[in-house]
Amino acid sequence: QVQLVESGGGLVQAGGSLRLSCAASGLTFSTYSMGWFRQAPGKERAFVAAISWYQGTTYYADSVKGRFTISRDNVKNTVYLQMNSLKPEDTAVYYCASMRQFRRPTEGTDEYNYWGQGTQVTVSS
Numbered sequence: 540q541v542q543l544v545e546s547g548g549g550l551v552q553a554g555g556s557l558r559l560s561c562a563a564s565g566l567t568f569s570t571y572s573m574g575w576f577r578q579a580p581g582k583e584r585a586f587v588a589a590i591s592w593y594q595g596t597t598y599y600a601d602s603v604k605g606r607f608t609i610s611r612d613n614v615k616n617t618v619y620l621q622m623n624s625l626k627p628e629d630t631a632v633y634y635c636a637s638m639r640q641f642r643r644p645t646e647g648t649d650e651y652n653y654w655g656q657g658t659q660v661t662v663s664s
Contacts, residue, residue, distance in 0.1 A: 637651060
């Protein structure tokens with residue numbers, strides 16, 4: 540049974556940093572591209588960043604480029620999202636998700652087949 544468990548969310552002031560973690564189990568982690576999404580109240584779930592399974596190629600939404608960094612540790616079966624220079628508009632529930640095996644990551648939520656429960660990130664102004 541595949542499980543994705545996020546951690547690291549919390550309350551931070553604008554300009555601050557947080558690092559989210561997503562621990563995966565029940566899958567051969569190194570063969571799955573991974574993504575981070577977020578959902579703010581009243582809005583649809585939106586792509587934030589992704590990292591491919593093969594060469595660790597990274598992809599970012601324009602709104603977070605230069606501020607967020609996605610990385611993975613295939614020994615610890617964990618994907619990370621380092622978030623710097625946080626803004627109030629980054630406030631959302633953040634979810635990690637896994638793509639179908641051996642697939643390049645995309646921005647579409649429909650392409651991801653397993654999701655974590657989410658972790659709240661709140662950025663105060």
